[in-house]
Amino acid sequence: xxxxxxxxxxxxxxxxxxxxxxxxxxxxxxxxxxxxxxxxxxxxxxxxxxxxxxxxxxxxxxxxxxxxxxxxxxxxxxxxxxxxxxxxxxxxxxxxxxxxxxxxxxxxxxxxxxxxxxxxxxxxxxxxxxxxxxxxxxx
Amino acid sequence: xxxxxxxxxxxxxxxxxxxxxxxxxxxxxxxxxxxxxxxxxxxxxxxxxxxxxxxxxxxxxxxxxxxxxxxxxxxxxxxxxxxxxxxxxxxxxxxxxxxxxxxxxxxxxxxxxxxxxxxxxxxxxxxxxxxxxxxxxxxxxxxxxxxxxxxxxxxxxxxxxxx
Numbered sequence: 001x002x003x004x005x006x007x008x009x010x011x012x013x014x015x016x017x018x019x020x021x022x023x024x025x026x027x028x029x030x031x032x033x034x035x036x037x038x039x040x041x042x043x044x045x046x047x048x049x050x051x052x053x054x055x056x057x058x059x060x061x062x063x064x065x066x067x068x069x070x071x072x073x074x075x076x077x078x079x080x081x082x083x084x085x086x087x088x089x090x091x092x093x094x095x096x097x098x099x100x101x102x103x104x105x106x107x108x109x110x111x112x113x114x115x116x117x118x119x120x121x122x123x124x125x126x127x128x129x130x131x132x133x134x135x136x137x138x139x
Numbered sequence: 140x141x142x143x144x145x146x147x148x149x150x151x152x153x154x155x156x157x158x159x160x161x162x163x164x165x166x167x168x169x170x171x172x173x174x175x176x177x178x179x180x181x182x183x184x185x186x187x188x189x190x191x192x193x194x195x196x197x198x199x200x201x202x203x204x205x206x207x208x209x210x211x212x213x214x215x216x217x218x219x220x221x222x223x224x225x226x227x228x229x230x231x232x233x234x235x236x237x238x239x240x241x242x243x244x245x246x247x248x249x250x251x252x253x254x255x256x257x258x259x260x261x262x263x264x265x266x267x268x269x270x271x272x273x274x275x276x277x278x279x280x281x282x283x284x285x286x287x288x289x290x291x292x293x294x295x296x297x298x299x300x301x302x
Contacts (some may be wrong), residue, residue: 001153002151002152002153003152003153003154003251003254004151004152004247004248004250004251004254005149005150005151005152006149006150006247006250007147007148007149008146008147008148008149009145009146009147009148010144010145010146010148010168011142011144011145011146012142012143012144012145013140013141013142013143014143015140023142028250029250029254030250030253030254030257057257057273057289058269058273058289058296059266060288060289060294060295060296061288061289063288064287064288067288090287091285091286091287092287092288092291093287093288094287094288095286095287103146103148106239107144107146107168110144110146110168110169110170110171111143111144113170114143114144114168114169114170115143115144117169117170118143118169129196130196133170133196
């Protein structure tokens with residue numbers, strides 16, 4: 001049987017032309033947490049974040065919730081942004097919150113690519129999708 | 140609002156009859172499909188088998204992922220793992236996807252071993268007993284010290300522990 005299982009689900013909405021909203025959840029046999037964060041598309045800056053700690057291991061863990069606000073102002077386009085998130089949100093707060101924020105960050109460019117391909121297919125269903133993605137550049 | 144992008148990721152640890160652990164890691168999103176499988180041999184936690192398969196739109200640098208990943212065979216899950224895995228699988232940007240997948244598999248193996256200790260702590264009856272159980276866990280796992288807010292120097296859990 002399976003002794004440990006972890007699932008992560010990341011969804012992305014485009015709430016206006018320059019804002020992407022991520023909803024990320026992580027559930028495993030030990031932890032269950034959720035992150036909602038808004039990112040400015042033009043510079044990758046996290047402009048809003050909130051977290052919900054649903055299942056955790058000790059009474060100190062919930063003190064990591066306010067630490068999440070440290071992420072506001074950090075950019076997903078700077079070098080080693082993921083290391084900065086793990087240091088500021090993970091080490092000083094909760095590693096599992098940081099894991100979700102990092103996964104949302106990894107989805108940033110992928111979500112933009114996906115949106116643009118979807119829109120392009122709406123006007124040209126026969127589009128060469130591989131070529132489109134190969135030539136894709138962030139706006 | 141309809142989401143314009145969705146990613147699902149799952150990692151599973153399955154102990155097998157021969158004593159090894161099979162770790163299965165899978166990712167699927169609008170553009171990428173990826174699967175990594177490891178076999179880990181206790182007690183050294185050596186990765187004895189590693190496979191990878193990618194589909195849909197494969198990122199540049201990962202076209203030969205099934206060959207590249209074999210380089211982690213022989214690596215032990217232990218001190219310096221991140222540096223070793225990133226060193227072995229590093230390279231072009233796309234390949235970080237592969238190294239992070241392997242690291243997430245290894246993290247799941249660690250959590251597989253962590254789970255029973257947490258269950259024992261949960262069965263204790265008083266707050267004092269549970270606090271002592273957490274303190275005992277930190278003492279036996281120095282890697283936890285300052286790893287998160289619970290184990291920072293000013294945490295009530297760390298009070299009185301000279302770690």
